Amino acid sequence: MTSDPFVQMNNISKAFSGNKVLQQVDFTVNRGEIHALMGENGAGKSTLVKILTGIYTKDQGNIYVQGKQMTFSGPKHAEAYGISVIHQELNIIPHLTVAENMFLGKELTYGKTGILNRREIRRRTAEALTNLGVHDIKSEQLAGELSIGKQQMVEIAKALTTNAELIIMDEPTAALTEHEIENFFHVIKKLQADGVSIVYISHRMEEIFEICDRITVLRDGQYIGTKATPHTSFEEIVKMMVGRELGERYPARNHDVGEVVFQVKNLQLANYFRNISFSVREGEILGVAGLMGAGRSEVMEAIFGYRKLDRGTIELNGRQVVIKHPRDAVNAGIGFITEDRKSKGLIIHASIKENIALPNLRALSRYGIIHKRKESQLISELMQKLQVRATNEMQEVKSLSGGNQQKVVIAKWLAIQPQVLILDEPTRGVDIGAKKEIYTIMNELSKKGVAIIMISSELPEVLGISDRVMVMHEGKITAFIDREEADQESIMTAATGGA
Amino acid sequence: MVKWNKVSIAQLGPLLGLLLITIVLGVMSESFFTLNNILNLLRQVSVNALIAFGMTFVILTAGIDLSVGSILALGSALTAGLLASGMDPILAICIGLLIGFLLGAVNGLIIAKGKVAPFIATLATMTIFRGATLVYTDGKPITGLSDSFSFEMIGKGYVFGIPFPAIIMVIVFLILVFILHNTVFGRQVYAIGGNEEASKLSGIKADRVKIGVYSLTGMLSVLAGIIITSRLDSAQPTAGTMYELDAIAAVVIGGTSLSGGKGRIVGTLIGALIIGVIDNGLNLLNVSSFYQQIVKGLVILLAVLLDRKAK
Numbered sequence: 001m002t003s004d005p006f007v008q009m010n011n012i013s014k015a016f017s018g019n020k021v022l023q024q025v026d027f028t029v030n031r032g033e034i035h036a037l038m039g040e041n042g043a044g045k046s047t048l049v050k051i052l053t054g055i056y057t058k059d060q061g062n063i064y065v066q067g068k069q070m071t072f073s074g075p076k077h078a079e080a081y082g083i084s085v086i087h088q089e090l091n092i093i094p095h096l097t098v099a100e101n102m103f104l105g106k107e108l109t110y111g112k113t114g115i116l117n118r119r120e121i122r123r124r125t126a127e128a129l130t131n132l133g134v135h136d137i138k139s140e141q142l143a144g145e146l147s148i149g150k151q152q153m154v155e156i157a158k159a160l161t162t163n164a165e166l167i168i169m170d171e172p173t174a175a176l177t178e179h180e181i182e183n184f185f186h187v188i189k190k191l192q193a194d195g196v197s198i199v200y201i202s203h204r205m206e207e208i209f210e211i212c213d214r215i216t217v218l219r220d221g222q223y224i225g226t227k228a229t230p231h232t233s234f235e236e237i238v239k240m241m242v243g244r245e246l247g248e249r250y251p252a253r254n255h256d257v258g259e260v261v262f263q264v265k266n267l268q269l270a271n272y273f274r275n276i277s278f279s280v281r282e283g284e285i286l287g288v289a290g291l292m293g294a295g296r297s298e299v300m301e302a303i304f305g306y307r308k309l310d311r312g313t314i315e316l317n318g319r320q321v322v323i324k325h326p327r328d329a330v331n332a333g334i335g336f337i338t339e340d341r342k343s344k345g346l347i348i349h350a351s352i353k354e355n356i357a358l359p360n361l362r363a364l365s366r367y368g369i370i371h372k373r374k375e376s377q378l379i380s381e382l383m384q385k386l387q388v389r390a391t392n393e394m395q396e397v398k399s400l401s402g403g404n405q406q407k408v409v410i411a412k413w414l415a416i417q418p419q420v421l422i423l424d425e426p427t428r429g430v431d432i433g434a435k436k437e438i439y440t441i442m443n444e445l446s447k448k449g450v451a452i453i454m455i456s457s458e459l460p461e462v463l464g465i466s467d468r469v470m471v472m473h474e475g476k477i478t479a480f481i482d483r484e485e486a487d488q489e490s491i492m493t494a495a496t497g498g499a
Numbered sequence: 500m501v502k503w504n505k506v507s508i509a510q511l512g513p514l515l516g517l518l519l520i521t522i523v524l525g526v527m528s529e530s531f532f533t534l535n536n537i538l539n540l541l542r543q544v545s546v547n548a549l550i551a552f553g554m555t556f557v558i559l560t561a562g563i564d565l566s567v568g569s570i571l572a573l574g575s576a577l578t579a580g581l582l583a584s585g586m587d588p589i590l591a592i593c594i595g596l597l598i599g600f601l602l603g604a605v606n607g608l609i610i611a612k613g614k615v616a617p618f619i620a621t622l623a624t625m626t627i628f629r630g631a632t633l634v635y636t637d638g639k640p641i642t643g644l645s646d647s648f649s650f651e652m653i654g655k656g657y658v659f660g661i662p663f664p665a666i667i668m669v670i671v672f673l674i675l676v677f678i679l680h681n682t683v684f685g686r687q688v689y690a691i692g693g694n695e696e697a698s699k700l701s702g703i704k705a706d707r708v709k710i711g712v713y714s715l716t717g718m719l720s721v722l723a724g725i726i727i728t729s730r731l732d733s734a735q736p737t738a739g740t741m742y743e744l745d746a747i748a749a750v751v752i753g754g755t756s757l758s759g760g761k762g763r764i765v766g767t768l769i770g771a772l773i774i775g776v777i778d779n780g781l782n783l784l785n786v787s788s789f790y791q792q793i794v795k796g797l798v799i800l801l802a803v804l805l806d807r808k809a810k
Binding site for chain 2 (some may be wrong): 320329330331345346354361369412
């Protein structure tokens with residue numbers, strides 16, 4: 001590809017109250033290029049994007065758009081020059097139609113009357129979607145009825161209606177199913193062929209190597225380098241990101257699994273799942289794979305007492321337990337780390353201490369009165385053990401990085417000394433260094449005999465850490481695959497309902 | 500360090516406001532800083548403070564209780580009825596408090612089990628309880644209550660020169676501070692206000708906690724009502740009308756967030772004192788009660804605006 005820069009950022013520096021978050025960073029995106037921007041959480045990726053689109057002002061450096069020096073005053077201004085951003089949390093208003101969402105804030109009207117030109121809005125929406133090659137979204141449909149993958153298509157189409165020439169996408173595939181990701185890549189490649197440039201921010205290595213032309217790596221606010229994907233490797237990029245050899249991605253598993261400690265039989269919940277029977281052994285990690293909507297999370301939430309089962313039994317150590325409320329599960333020694341860390345796993349405005357103590361208040365109290373010294377002791381032990389990086393136990397969890405927030409959630413459940421620990425997407429939105437730490441924690445727990453159930457949508461992760469893989473498809477279990485026989489293909493076949 | 504300073508300034512805001520208002524009123528009115536007036540003021544404040552303490556728990560769970568004034572009236576009327584029938588005053592008061600607890604529990608059950616929004620649920624019970632009070636009293640005050648020492652003491656008594664209601668207020672305050680900061684229940688109150696789903700998933704029975712806070716508020720409302728009853732020697736069917744507004748105002752002025760999970764009961768005490776000082780000071784200055792309302796409303800607005808700035 002001939003280099004034809006669309007955006008050039010040279011020597012960009014930025015500090016927040018003396019804290020340097022970007023130091024002399026260079027970043028160039030060519031026309032029609034898919035360019036990955038990588039780095040651990042806090043490396044400065046989002047700051048760089050915010051400087052490009054004018055949300056932050058730079059302290060130093062120059063930005064050139066199509067060779068012309070520019071400083072944007074904000075996202076609207078940047079949009080006028082063909083630069084759009086699609087955030088991880090989509091900007092979709094569920095109660096509005098697809099067309100209304102597409103033209104939100106730039107509604108087409110009859111002259112200056114303020115009266116909406118609905119027909120033209122509909123026509124252009126349909127046109128934009130067709131141009132993307134998307135045919136199963138209707139412009140009059142409520143956006144909230146669409147799957148996340150389709151909502152994302154709406155966002156992309158929306159960007160295109162502003163004649164975007166550069167689209168910045170932040171973790172675009174985080175919430176997509178395998179199939180949607182395929183679709184999404186297809187659309188991206190089509191955009192690329194049309195000369196649109198893409199900045200692709202993601203933690204998912206496999207995807208980046210599949211789709212991106214070049215990779216720029218930032219670390220601690222510094223520019224580390226830019227590599228063309230054909231000439232680099234997974235290991236090299238990781239090393240650039242973390243500044244050291246990370247070694248093996250997954251810790252070595254011990255295969256010393258013991259007796260069955262946890263068993264469920266014939267679990268059923270109408271509209272979600274049926275005939276769910278499986279067991280987990282002491283020290284075993286059971287991976288649970290499947291497409292989004294396969295009912296994996298619902299099964300675990302029901303086991304944990306967060307949803308009501310229609311029928312089925314749960315056995316712990318060979319004895320049946322009745323779980324009607326998460327409290328019963330906690331008392332039985334079952335921990336559950338939800339996939340939705342921010343809205344279900346943590347009290348985001350409360351301190352680390354309050355969050356960790358929450359499921360442990362009973363153990364930390366007598367006659368309902370909290371033993372504060374015991375509590376502090378427990379919290380500091382756990383923070384040390386899990387290496388939670390925070391100033392102190394009173395820090396608001398909201399201000400922690402994704403990886404550290406996840407460690408706080410894990411710490412909550414370690415303290416109950418669980419016999420069974422269920423983790424739902426434990427490494428979602430967590431950077432690669434923290435990911436490895438989480439795998440190590442899981443590994444160590446399993447060595448101590450904890451039975452672990454891990455739901456994950458990242459196949460490499462499922463393959464890397466599970467002793468056994470259970471695959472679900474549309475509310476049913478379609479396969480159990482042993483570690484030795486498991487590969488991406490066998491899992492995907494079972495996950496899509498194939499034989 | 501920077502963070503700590505910020506927090507403490509935000510928390511000191513209400514206290515500074517109280518001092519400022521006190522000083523201004525003290526300068527403007529000679530009789531404000533007399534011992535008599537201060538003690539009088541504390542007694543006046545105690546009724547609203549007790550209700551507002553309960554309201555703090557409710558608001559910390561992201562709820563609201565509009566029925567406090569009606570619970571106060573119904574609880575007082577029933578207690579007065581028992582007293583008038585010659586029951587032992589201590590026993591009658593205990594039964595009264597229990598009635599308040601149960602009326603609050605009704606609120607809690609409707610909200611937790613019926614999943615009705617607190618605003619709507621307590622709006623309905625506010626009307627129902629007031630209606631029940633009018634039915635029970637036939638719209639007339641209940642008089643001829645006990646003249647026993649223990650009952651008279653509650654509203655009119657003094658210990659070492661301090662009005663007994665003020666002493667009740669301080670004792671209840673200390674107990675509630677302890678409950679909120681040192682007990683499992685207190686921690687759960689903050690937790691479900693901060694994030695109810697995350698709390699449930701941590702094994703907390705949110706329904707029980709909710710029923711608990713409304714019951715507590717009901718009981719404290721009746722306690723406030725008994726103070727008024729003792730003071731007036733009668734239970735009025737219209738007692739406590741609009742008291743919910745002063746209680747909510749005290750909580751909000753004290754810096755507790757209406758969206759739940761954040762706030763402190765000491766703030767509520769200060770909030771109640773601010774409202775009391777304004778009422779008292781403006782009375783001393785002979786400001787018409789019409790203007791007083793305007794001033795009170797402005798203070799509430801100002802407090803919330805400043806609070807937002809500090810954050």
